[in-house]
Amino acid sequence: MDESGKKPQQEGLFGQEHITVIEPHGGVFDLKLRELWDYRDLVMLFVRRDFVAQYKQTILGPAWHIIQPLLTTIMFTIVFGKIAKLSTDGVPPFLFYMAGTIIWTYFANVLTTTAGTFTANAHIFGKVYFPRLAIPVATLFSKLIAFAIQYLFFLGFLAWYAAGGAPVQPNGWVLLTPVLLLMMAAIGLGGGIIISAMTTRYRDLTILISFGVQLLMYATPIIYPVSSLPEKWQFWVSLNPIAPIVEAFRYAYLGQGTLDLTMLGVSGLLILVTLAIGIIMFNAVERTFMDTV
Amino acid sequence: MTATVIKVDKLSKYYRLGLIGGNTLREDINRWMARLQGKPDPLLKIGQAASGHRKGDEIWALKAVDFEVKQGEILGIIGRNGAGKSTLLKILSRITAPSEGRITLRGRVGSLLEVGTGFHPELTGRENIYLNGTILGMKKLEVDRKLEEIVEFAEMGKFIDTPVKRYSSGMTVRLAFAVAAHLEPEILVIDEVLAVGDAAFQKKCIGKMQDIAGGGRTVLFVTHNMGTAADLCDRGLVIADGRVSYDGGIEDAIREYLRPSTTQKLVLGKQYFRGHLLDEISVKTLAVNGIDLGQQILITPESELVFEFSGTSTIALKDFDLLVTLHKDGVRVVTVHDSAPGTPLREGEFRSRISIPAHTLRPGTYTVGLGGERPGGGQWFAGTDLGEITILEGWSSGYERRSVGVINISSVGQRHMENDPQR
Numbered sequence: 001m002d003e004s005g006k007k008p009q010q011e012g013l014f015g016q017e018h019i020t021v022i023e024p025h026g027g028v029f030d031l032k033l034r035e036l037w038d039y040r041d042l043v044m045l046f047v048r049r050d051f052v053a054q055y056k057q058t059i060l061g062p063a064w065h066i067i068q069p070l071l072t073t074i075m076f077t078i079v080f081g082k083i084a085k086l087s088t089d090g091v092p093p094f095l096f097y098m099a100g101t102i103i104w105t106y107f108a109n110v111l112t113t114t115a116g117t118f119t120a121n122a123h124i125f126g127k128v129y130f131p132r133l134a135i136p137v138a139t140l141f142s143k144l145i146a147f148a149i150q151y152l153f154f155l156g157f158l159a160w161y162a163a164g165g166a167p168v169q170p171n172g173w174v175l176l177t178p179v180l181l182l183m184m185a186a187i188g189l190g191g192g193i194i195i196s197a198m199t200t201r202y203r204d205l206t207i208l209i210s211f212g213v214q215l216l217m218y219a220t221p222i223i224y225p226v227s228s229l230p231e232k233w234q235f236w237v238s239l240n241p242i243a244p245i246v247e248a249f250r251y252a253y254l255g256q257g258t259l260d261l262t263m264l265g266v267s268g269l270l271i272l273v274t275l276a277i278g279i280i281m282f283n284a285v286e287r288t289f290m291d292t293v
Numbered sequence: 294m295t296a297t298v299i300k301v302d303k304l305s306k307y308y309r310l311g312l313i314g315g316n317t318l319r320e321d322i323n324r325w326m327a328r329l330q331g332k333p334d335p336l337l338k339i340g341q342a343a344s345g346h347r348k349g350d351e352i353w354a355l356k357a358v359d360f361e362v363k364q365g366e367i368l369g370i371i372g373r374n375g376a377g378k379s380t381l382l383k384i385l386s387r388i389t390a391p392s393e394g395r396i397t398l399r400g401r402v403g404s405l406l407e408v409g410t411g412f413h414p415e416l417t418g419r420e421n422i423y424l425n426g427t428i429l430g431m432k433k434l435e436v437d438r439k440l441e442e443i444v445e446f447a448e449m450g451k452f453i454d455t456p457v458k459r460y461s462s463g464m465t466v467r468l469a470f471a472v473a474a475h476l477e478p479e480i481l482v483i484d485e486v487l488a489v490g491d492a493a494f495q496k497k498c499i500g501k502m503q504d505i506a507g508g509g510r511t512v513l514f515v516t517h518n519m520g521t522a523a524d525l526c527d528r529g530l531v532i533a534d535g536r537v538s539y540d541g542g543i544e545d546a547i548r549e550y551l552r553p554s555t556t557q558k559l560v561l562g563k564q565y566f567r568g569h570l571l572d573e574i575s576v577k578t579l580a581v582n583g584i585d586l587g588q589q590i591l592i593t594p595e596s597e598l599v600f601e602f603s604g605t606s607t608i609a610l611k612d613f614d615l616l617v618t619l620h621k622d623g624v625r626v627v628t629v630h631d632s633a634p635g636t637p638l639r640e641g642e643f644r645s646r647i648s649i650p651a652h653t654l655r656p657g658t659y660t661v662g663l664g665g666e667r668p669g670g671g672q673w674f675a676g677t678d679l680g681e682i683t684i685l686e687g688w689s690s691g692y693e694r695r696s697v698g699v700i701n702i703s704s705v706g707q708r709h710m711e712n713d714p715q716r
Contacts, residue, residue, distance in 0.1 A: 018399065018400050018401055018479070019397065019398065019399055020387075020396075020397070020398040020402070021395060021396070021397050021398075022384060022385075022387060022390070022391065022395060022396040022397075022398070023390075023391070023395045024390055024391050024392055024393060024394075024395075025390075039427070039430070041427045041431075041432050041433040042427035042428060044433070045423055045424050045427050045433075046424075048420075049413055049416065049420075049424060052415075052416065052420075053413055053415040053416055056415040056416075056456070057415070124428070125388065126388060127388070127404075127406045128386065128388070128404060128406065128428055128429060129386050129387035129388055129402075129404070130428055130429075130430065287389070287390035288389055288390050290383070290388055290389045291308055291389055
């Protein structure tokens with residue numbers, strides 16, 4: 001779309017043909033990414049809205065982004081580290097839990113927020129058209145900003161501990177961070193849109209989700225390293241596509257744990273499958289869900 | 294050269310009743326388990342046919358709708374409630390997909406189906422202009438360029454940096470319309486949203502829509518307001534029962550819309566009336582503007598409201614009034630008589646005619662009653678609920694309503710001020 005307001009109106013109107021065909025069925029895999037690109041300003045504004053509106057009329061404002069994971073980490077450190085005395089592979093428990101918590105929080109936030117895409121935005125979806133994918137995509141970014149804040153704090157603590165001589169060895173795998181985040185984003189988005197598509201029919205899932213995410217956290221090596229598990233359980237945990245990502249993240253920054261590239265590859269494949277299923281379901285639901293909510 | 298910008302081809306949309314919403318996962322699993330075991334669907338109602346899905350009744354909201362719109366046209370879409378107008382707009386603005394048929398659109402579509410779409414209550418007016426503008430398909434740059442114009446059009450002034458949740462409904466509409474109107478899409482789809490604003494702003498909106506169409510854009514406008522439709526549109530599309538029942542000039546379209554759907558005759562019998570004179574005086578017909586009562590009668594405020602009734606009397610009364618009453622929400626709004634006081638009623642057939650200007654009545658539905666009485670004599674008969682008439686909204690020039698109340702009345706106003714500099 002051109003931005004030139006000076007052109008003669010006639011040309012501005014129909015200079016470039018913009019033809020839309022509305023039909024009962026659309027393509028199964030058609031994500032309309034080009035259209036989404038046209039609406040990139042909207043995505044930006046949604047990101048802003050998510051970020052700004054969330055903390056209007058709160059005292060601490062965006063500080064909540066760091067308070068939440070920090071409190072969780074402290075909690076974990078006390079309960080699992082001091083009281084239950086779970087192994088952290090020799091890493092300072094605070095760093096161990098914080099590393100797990102921030103990357104997990106990114107996934108959990110993306111998943112739960114995208115899961116509510118259709119139900120939470122029914123009032124907008126019912127009134128106006130825009131590429132529906134704009135909302136989950138905006139979620140990816142707004143949660144990424146939150147992650148970035150937490151990540152900076154994490155780096156700060158890491159430096160502090162390292163300076164104090166704690167046994168942590170950040171290494172070259174740190175460069176893998178964007179890939180790990182991308183994987184987390186993809187599985188969160190894929191899982192989230194599957195659930196969001198299903199919630200348009202089954203409201204049960206909205207109740208299940210927060211509970212489910214919590215259970216999933218215990219099935220993921222957040223509060224324990226995989227190495228601390230009995231041999232036969234390790235296999236089951238490794239089926240969880242999120243587990244190798246968390247382990248890899250921790251390995252990269254703390255130098256402890258396992259970095260299994262094969263498992264990471266398998267996890268990547270599972271994520272792609274999830275995302276593909278998500279896209280198919282999203283496309284199927286997107287077109288007529290307004291009739292069922 | 295006027296190109297076709299919207300082409301609607303055999304468009305249909307059906308909804309399945311009974312399948313909407315009422316599903317939980319457990320029900321579906323139950324059904325699925327039962328099917329695996331070869332048992333009948335446990336959730337089917339007795340007598341309901343078994344099939345792959347629970348069978349619901351189908352409702353065709355739209356059935357094989359065909360029409361074309363040319364560039365620069367203002368098309369008014371009119372129809373009774375539930376006729377399918379809103380479904381049509383929803384499909385046109387891609388909120389829901391059609392069941393059959395196709396639409397080809399040339400150009401961007403901007404739609405304003407409800408006020409304040411996507412307004413976030415916590416964000417300020419300015420932030421919402423950006424959000425809403427981009428939701429409607431604008432670029433941030435375009436909003437930048439139009440921001441001042443939008444604020445001015447919406448008459449927001451200093452409130453622009455106040456959160457929208459503190460706005461009045463009128464302010465919200467103004468802002469929403471201002472954003473949509475400055476969108477400059479090639480096709481603008483507007484549902485009846487203007488009814489919320491005040492008359493002055495409504496007028497401004499109509500002017501703006503005319504400008505939009507004048508600039509070569511196409512406007513689709515859904516309304517119940519025949520006054521606006523006549524003022525604004527060149528062409529009218531009447532939708533009835535999901536089909537296009539008329540497509541042509543706006544005047545004819547309105548006439549078609551106002552034409553009663555059935556031609557049943559009202560047979561007034563004794564059971565409609567109460568009072569002493571039931572056996573002596575019987576009213577046989579009662580028509581409003583030539584249409585027998587008992588069907589939907591829609592009246593534009595510009596028109597004269599004419600009641601005509603006839604009947605027979607078996608007695609002669611020296612001084613007798615026949616009268617028509619209009620009730621709204623249980624309150625008698627007006628009583629009008631067919632004769633001056635002291636007019637006698639003779640034996641035999643009578644025919645009466647009473648007329649009032651329709652614009653004195655506020656828009657809405659009124660219950661029509663008919664009766665007669667002898668002043669002071671206690672002899673009477675009356676029927677209060679014989680049928681309904683609906684006065685339509687209309688803001689066309691002469692009948693503009695700034696005032697809110699039970700009736701409309703023409704008045705002369707004057708203001709005197711002590712410190713008038715012109716004195």
